[in-house]
Amino acid sequence: MSLDQKQKIIIALAFFFLAALTIVAWVEGGRRRVVKAPDAVVTSENKDCVDCHRVKSPGIVGQWEISTHAKSGIGCLQCHQAEKGDVDAYQHEGRLIATVVSPKDCAQCHEREAAEFQASHHASAGQILGSLDNVLAEVVEGFVEFDAQGNKVKPSPAAVSGCLQCHGAEIKVLDNGKLDPATWPNTGIGRLNPDGSRGSCSACHLRHNFSRAQARAPENCGRCHLGPDHPQKEIYQESKHGIAFEANRARFEPLMEAKEWIPGKDFEQGPTCSVCHMGATKNLPVTHDVGERISWTLRPPVSEKIDAAAIKAGKRVKSWQQRRKDMQEVCSSCHATEWVKNWYVQFDNAVNLYNEKFGKPATELFQMARKEGLLTEIQFDEELEFTYFYLWHHEGRRARHGAAMMGPDYTQWHGFYEVAERFYMEFVPQLREVLAEGRRHGKAAAAARIEARLNQILDSDMHKWFLGRMSPAERAARKKAAEEFKKRYAQ
Amino acid sequence: MSRVASALVRANDWLRERFPVDQQVLISMGSEPVPGHLKRWWWCLGGTPAYLFIIQAVTGVLLTFYYVPTPDQAYESVAAITNQVRFGWYIRSLHKWSANLMIVAVLLHMMRVFFTGAYRRPREGNWMLGVLLLLLTLGFGFTGYSLVYEQLSFWGATVAANILQSIPLIGPDLAGFLRGGSHVGSNMLTRLFVFHIGALPTLMVVVLLGHLLLMRTHGVSPLGSPAGPDAKRFPFIPDHLFTEIAVALFLMFILTFLAIVFPAGLGPKANPLVTPEHIKPEWYFFWAFRWLKLMPEQAAVATQGLFIALIFFWPLIDARIRKRRPDSELSIWIGAGAVISLLTLTVWESLHLLH
Secondary structure, three states: OOHHHHHHHHHHHHHHHHHHHHHHHHHHHHHHHHHHOOOOOOOHHHHHHHHHHHHHOHHHHHHHHOOHHHHOOOOHHHHHEOOOOOOOOEEEOOEEEOOOOOHHHHOOOOHHHHHHHHOOOHHHOOOOOOOHHHHHHHHHOOOOEEOOOOOEEEOOHHHHHHHHHHHOOEOOEOOOOOEOOOOOOOOOOOOEOOOOOEOOHHHOOOOOOOOHHHHHOHHHHHOOOOOOOOOHHHHHHHOHHHHHHHHHHHHHHHHOOOOOOOEOOOEOOOOOHHHHHOOOOOOOOOOOOOOOOOOEEOOOOOOEEOOHHHHHOOOOOOOHHHHHHHHHHHHOOOOOHHHHHHHHHHHHHHHHHHHHHHHHHHHHHHHHHHHOOOOOOOOOOOHHHHHHHHHHHHHHHHHHHHHHOOOHHHHHHHHHHHHHHHHHHHHHHHHHHHHHHHHHOOOHHHHHHHHHHHHHHHOOOOOHHHHOOOOHHHHHHHHHHHHHHHHHOOO | OOHHHHHHHHHHHHHHHHOOOOHHHHHHHHOOEEEHHHHOHHHHOOHHHHHHHHHHHHHHHHHHOOOOOOOOOHHHHHHHHHHOOOOHHHHHHHHHHHHHHHHHHHHHHHHHHHHOOOOOOOOHHHHHHHHHHHHHHHHHHHHHHHHOOEHHHHHHHHHHHHHHHOOOOOHHHHHHHHHOOOOOOHHHHHHHHHHHHHHHHHHHHHHHHHHHHHHHHHOOOOOOOOOOHHHOEEEHHHHHHHHHHHHHHHHHHHHHHHHHHOOOOOOOEOOOOOOOOOOOOOHHHHHHHHHHHHOOHHHHHHHHHHHHHHHHOHHHHHHHHHHHOOOOOHHHHHHHHHHHHHHHHHHHHHHHHHO
16 A cells, blocks of 8 residues: 555544544533533423522522432422412412421322331321420420410420420411411421321431431431430440441441342441331331331330230230341341340340339339329429439330340440439338328328338339348358459459 | 754754764664565554553543542542543543453454464564563453442452462462452552552553564564565555554544443442342453353363463474474464364353343
């Protein structure tokens, strides 16, 4: 081939290459346009909302843009659009919308999840009006203004900013169509919505990006499940589950956004709250009923199996045995069968100990004192009421939750130790004072009956040490152990 | 003499004084007559891998601006290069496709050298350097593929480390050295990165220079009888240079075409906890992967090592054979057998993966 021919070939190839580069530039131009508007699909009906709120409240739009909803074109109106006649509907920029997005709205697409949630204990968390906690927040700690007809005129700030933020408020729509500031904003999990539905999905799935990784993080549950009366988050952090999660968190977090987060398949250690209580396993589906796998209720003064109350009420519910079996299925993702069964023996023993030694006796004695008229009908006006409340509501729960979630320090020092101290050093002496006071006020017979029961309890196997009536064999064994301990520490 | 011409003369004098290189030598080196058979397009395959290597060096530097060699960011940075960085997809696709074409070009170049007997005395050493260049090219392919940190590349690297571990005596230490520990993780990624952008390019340049130096000192291997195509010779510049430029432009066109039509994709992110249903290496390791499946691991690794050693030392083995039988065509048959075997294993494995 001549040089001239080669030059012509070079020119022709250079032309082709330049043409190819032009196509590259064209493709790049197209891609840049895509990058500017990421994966969010703004449909024509949502365009006005997005354009305006991008300026007025850019955070909301930013949250939505990174959501899975946005990628599917699910936008503002799909959730916020209201229908004529809706209690909370109002006109906004030519659209009929509602501020509150309720589980009923979410159920348009997430029907199964919403149904599971409605069946859960979470869904009824807003119905706390008659609880002792509510009396504290509205009467003892706070103040509620009532009108002559007994309607609440002004709620207690302690309840509005405290209890109800977790439990959920009953959302009120004012006459002008606006939401009552006494009840809104509120994302409590058992919120009573204007459309009659219960709950708030955004209690756990923070709006507007609804990230799975965020919902699966322990801090998510820790918004409410923490503190002196139910420190589940702190107990979790103390547990090996929490330690393992924290140690591997950086590795896990990018993966936790996936649809599935199955123990033993997608990760090997460090389950978070949602994994055990709600997450899918190799054999179980995801559930939005958080009580599905709980066998004990550790909430009341005396624990009982979770289906007991329903059975008493004549309802048919999933049995505690089946719930336990399901939780054991979760445990089995990482633990051997014997390990799991033995652990449940330890857990049951701890709950039974609390029940038998402190929960049942204290509750029985307290109720006797009230029934016999030695305590007033007014709640929380006497020291013994606070003492009893601390005993079961704070320390008793800590002991039980600590045992349930493998937090040894919460089981022992923040739990059983404080329950015991409260019982022997405060509850018993205060009860004796109440009995003495009763005798001084003509209630000697009632006081005698309660004292007899108190003495009977204290003289039982679990308590007789308090009266100095430990058996000789146990006394000798304890003496020997104490001496050995002293030797070990050269005391 | 015009002002411009006298300025140029002065500048030339200035440069020659500071860089006292004999320009006549340079000119004569450039215009050295090369054998007539180099006029055939097929004889550009030696320069093609070198050209593709330069493309990879340039695109590799650009990719390194954005790539982050840590397990938690490697994949994301590749995704960012692909989806967000301006022209990132094009540069990454050029890098990927030029790597693949380079392996093809090296193999074709080797086959041409082998079947024309160009490796024979006195060019045995250059064949060996060529084999080293092939191994370095494959090393580039392996390390580069692993850096993407997607599921398949992660597990491919894991399998490769396990294979390395099965080499008798030194295997565990070699695997430990590659992984930087007992499992594939951040240490291995760092090492692969250092190999890919540091050690291998340095070795490649050194061996490549040795390869070219030997080629220039020995001269281009003659083809056929003296009365054949080599009876006529032609100057390297501009004749052969034009051929190379045409090939380079053709390659750029093909690479750009491939980048547009088949841009470098990205599979799921590496998950050390989930083994993919099918682990597969890049196509150029298919033959080795299939071989591994045909026999016990240690036997497969040993025979593969032997095969590579056989290729490396082939000029010396061939010399022994031809000493006994000067007219032996055994090398042709062995070469053809090897090529057919490798192709069969490669096609076999790819058909298996299709199912």
